[in-house]
Amino acid sequence: MTFDGVDAPWWPYLFILLGGAVATDIWRWIGVLAGSRLSQDSLLLVWVRTTATGLVAGVIGQLLLFPSGALAAAPIGVRIAAAAIGWTAFRLARNSIVAGVLVGEAVLLGGWRLLS
Amino acid sequence: MSSDRSAELSARGWFLRGMRVLGSIPGLILMSSFIGFGALCRESGLTLAQSVFITATMWALPGQVILVGAVAAGATLPAVALAVTLSSIRLAPMVAAWVPLMDRERTSRWLLLVLSHFVAVTSWVVALLRMPYMPAAARLPFFAGMGITLTVANTIVTAVSYSLSAQLPLVLAGALFFLTPVYFLISMTAASKLAAERIALLAGMLSGPVFHYYQVPLGLVWSGLVAGALGFAAHLLLRRAA
Numbered sequence: 001m002t003f004d005g006v007d008a009p010w011w012p013y014l015f016i017l018l019g020g021a022v023a024t025d026i027w028r029w030i031g032v033l034a035g036s037r038l039s040q041d042s043l044l045l046v047w048v049r050t051t052a053t054g055l056v057a058g059v060i061g062q063l064l065l066f067p068s069g070a071l072a073a074a075p076i077g078v079r080i081a082a083a084a085i086g087w088t089a090f091r092l093a094r095n096s097i098v099a100g101v102l103v104g105e106a107v108l109l110g111g112w113r114l115l116s
Numbered sequence: 117m118s119s120d121r122s123a124e125l126s127a128r129g130w131f132l133r134g135m136r137v138l139g140s141i142p143g144l145i146l147m148s149s150f151i152g153f154g155a156l157c158r159e160s161g162l163t164l165a166q167s168v169f170i171t172a173t174m175w176a177l178p179g180q181v182i183l184v185g186a187v188a189a190g191a192t193l194p195a196v197a198l199a200v201t202l203s204s205i206r207l208a209p210m211v212a213a214w215v216p217l218m219d220r221e222r223t224s225r226w227l228l229l230v231l232s233h234f235v236a237v238t239s240w241v242v243a244l245l246r247m248p249y250m251p252a253a254a255r256l257p258f259f260a261g262m263g264i265t266l267t268v269a270n271t272i273v274t275a276v277s278y279s280l281s282a283q284l285p286l287v288l289a290g291a292l293f294f295l296t297p298v299y300f301l302i303s304m305t306a307a308s309k310l311a312a313e314r315i316a317l318l319a320g321m322l323s324g325p326v327f328h329y330y331q332v333p334l335g336l337v338w339s340g341l342v343a344g345a346l347g348f349a350a351h352l353l354l355r356r357a358a
Contacts, residue, residue, distance in 0.1 A: 001193045002190050002192050002193070003196075013166070013169055015187075016166065016183070018193060019200060020173065020174045021174050023179075023197045023198075024174050024200060024201070025233055026204075027201070027205055027206075027207040027211070028229075028232040028235055029229055031211025031235075032212075032229050034212045035212035035214065035216060036215055036220070038213075038216050039216065045212075046310065046348060047344065047348045048209045048213050049310070050310075052206060053343070053347065054323075055206030055320065055343075055344070056206055056340075057304070057316065057317045057318070057319070057321045058324025058340050058343065059300070060297045060301050060324070061328075061339075062324050062328050062336070063297040066329075069289065069290075070286050070287075070290040070292075071289075071293040073290060082298065083297065083301060086302065087301055087302060097141055097299075097302050105291055108291060109287065
């Protein structure tokens with residue numbers, strides 16, 4: 001039942017559909033069913049929003065501290081500093097998303113180069 | 117802003133506005149992130165058609181990266197599905213928070229189920245930032261235009277980056293991978309309306325790696341629940357103080 005385990009041209013696509021697409025979309029469908037009962041200003045919606053934010057934030061933290069692939073080659077201190085300084089630049093530039101991302105990338109590239 | 121004019125925009129006009137998100141900063145950053153995904157698929161031994169199929173049918177970059185990693189490691193279908201589905205749980209509360217933004221009088225449950233496929237971090241953040249200020253009738257065409265365009269464009273980006281990436285230089289690949297977390301962090305701060313959401317954001321960024329480090333089973337889910345509960349508790353306290 002591995003990706004290469006069944007010798008048929010359609011198998012990898014069925015694998016992706018079941019292991020990837022359905023496994024992902026099922027939570028979107030559950031979200032639609034749950035969200036239809038939420039009103040714009042309910043306390044429950046506040047909890048839903050903080051929990052959604054917390055879950056994405058966990059992914060952000062993992063991608064920064066335990067990245068896979070090429071980013072893992074950058075020193076961990078540089079990754080953290082780049083995110084923190086980029087975020088600060090975003091706030092200083094009156095919530096400019098572009099400024100924050102550009103400064104963050106610049107710190108990452110500069111720091112990576114200096115420390116390796 | 118010319119709110120008078122925007123109130124007069126037809127459904128097609130709002131659909132086109134949604135399409136234009138592709139050329140905005142969030143759209144460009146998302147496409148840059150998908151350059152990294154095409155390269156990752158190629159390194160992992162997938163075919164071009166399989167890589168394109170993944171982006172078109174899943175449309176959630178963190179889950180896609182997990183799928184490719186698990187496939188490359190030779191995992192079985194149930195193991196891959198479990199890893200992907202655990203990473204995708206966040207989509208349920210995201211979609212639940214997105215549904216009230218849509219025009220529910222005119223949007224059927226069936227259509228919401230179809231459109232929910234296009235909810236991922238970028239389209240969710242843009243929806244939270246912009247749709248509250250749009251007339252109710254604008255929201256469905258705007259979201260559909262944005263979601264369909266982002267998905268189609270990034271499916272193409274996956275194909276092109278797969279075909280062109282002879283091997284990205286290490287530093288360039290690292291810089292592309294860094295775009296996703298730094299953009300998520302900044303845009304989610306921008307999209308947060310409540311102090312409670314910013315508290316949950318900070319708490320989640322700390323708890324995610326801690327739960328991961330101690331290899332807690334379902335760590336990402338627990339860390340999100342803990343961070344969300346902290347933010348919610350802060351909301352109740354702030355409300356009482358106010």
